[in-house]
Amino acid sequence: MSKIEIKSITKTFGEIAALKEVSVTFEENHIYGLLGRNGAGKTTLLNLLTGKLFPDSGEILIDGERALENDRALSKMYCMTELNLYPEKMRVKEAFRWSAEFYPDFNTEYANSLCEKFELKTNLKIRNLSTGYHSIFKIIIALSCGTEIVIFDEPVLGLDANHRELFYKELIQNFSDAPRTFILSTHLIEEIASIIDRVVIIKNGKIIMDDEVQNVISMGFSVSGSADAVDEYIKRKRVLGFDTLGNFKSAYLLGKSDDVPSSLEVGKLELQKLFIQLTNA
């Protein structure tokens, strides 16, 4: 029971409207992918959700309760962010201790076991952690918190390939053991495309997509072949975009692929490709 309802949120920074009347609902027991280009408004949305910023208008409800300045609502969430919010001089193990004080369901044993897997020494001071380990430290707290809503804002910043893989596996295990609401906000769409089951796309401060991943992918298809053949086929079709390499052309279309001539190759629409086409200016 951890539903997030964001209703008509607007946030402006000076002259820039970061979010314009954004409304979206995050239901429980799903892993959401929150996607958007740099500056699209993802982090602003998450900061508003977790009370780090105040919206200009609109409201945010968690399980029907207003989230603004609400201890109870705030205690249902943990947000792993790029920001350095922890005191520099604090040691990792102290941070775990305080997390356990502020989040009663914090699982310290689990946190320590994750530290071993990621090879993070709990005695280190936070200011002495590398960028990658800073992320790992925050990821571990996020996974160990036991909150109903867990948010990851660019979790794999600075993580090497091995740690990224470990993170995804632990994430899935964690979610599988205790399904709740996970929100993953990231640029690495390819990596998370199979992990998320719902996708929300922000473009220029507006939500342009909010759907199940399988619906999104079956929304369309790609055709490839000679440029002439492709152009002929895509007349009177809803085209998202295309790539050209010499005379070889690939077009990305919405709709059904039952009438594609045999001269063209049909392909699945990948999430990242769809994202790029949708969010190009």
Add this chain to the structure above:
Amino acid sequence: MNTIKMKAPIKYHLRSFRKTIQIMYLCVYLVMLLTVISNIFKTPFSFESNSMMEFVSAITIFVIGLVSFKEYFKFSLANGISRKTQFFSTTAALGILSTVLAFIDTINCLIFTHITHYCPLFLQIYGIGSSFSDSSPILTPQMLFENFLWLVFLYFLVSMIGLFITTLYYRMNRGFKIAVSIFVPVVLINGFEPLDSYFFAGKLTAVLQNFLSVAFGLSNGCNPYIAMVSMFVFAFFFAALTYLLARKASIKN
């Protein structure tokens, strides 16, 4: 605001105070030790340590107030604590600290007046000519109790001022910060008297002096209880301003 939710934040604050306070008392006791030693060996240097301790405590808790916003604000945001709870837990923690310091300082007073020539700040203000005699004043239980209470309010007021200043600075943008940092001290230190004599023919200073002496119970004889009430009111005033500033604080990149 959930009182149960306040327990952990207050605990956190008190933990963070610990080291500073330990160092402070270490220094105080060290100085006292040197004073006693210098008294015994009648060295040419005499450590004049009258009421030093209270000044040290007051300054320390003021500085603690000065560092009780920014780092805690960020940490609270990471741990899902509302600004309201943040404010009340900080104020409560500083109140607890004030009480503890006042208590320890009062006990210290008792000790110091017995081992050397020491006159607590409280008596210097409200006692009669105590600091000018050669021996330490005799502290009755009533004096000790009033000393303790008076110090609680003093320390709390001073910490609230520190907290207010740091919260104000956090909320101000860069231009304001520079302007205030230069303007306020200059006016207060150098500019007040000339401005006052030019615009108000010195009346403002007189009014202010009168107000302070009344507030601190010094106008008709010495009444420390008026001072306690006044200090509480001033502290409440600064705390209220701090709350108004803190409740709209946003994270900065």
Add this chain to the structure above:
Amino acid sequence: MNFAEDKSIYLQIAEKIEDAILSGAFEEESQIPSTTEFSVNYKINPATALKGISLLVDDGIVYKKRGLGMFVCPGAKEVILSKREKDFFDRFIRTLLNEAKKLSMSKADIIAMIERGYGNEQNRN
């Protein structure tokens, strides 16, 4: 597992399990890994893994033992084989014929190729 393939992930999972049963890696009446283990191993959403396994349950290839997990049905091998045989024409023959058409190969060419394939196997044996 190559998720860029045209087939949906849950279908690929189901196929992988079927392959494992056919090869004997998952024996009949033995337990197969849980949904969680599959999803962690292949880094996919648990609901997707569950969908793939549910498919196999519907086809009578695996079944659920209350409180214990998923087990391979007795006779699962035969079920898979007959299912695959039915699909064989659609999956392989059609594709083969389409490709042959692109290369302008005649029926005789195709048959010759098939003979060659069998011949090579015999030579290897």
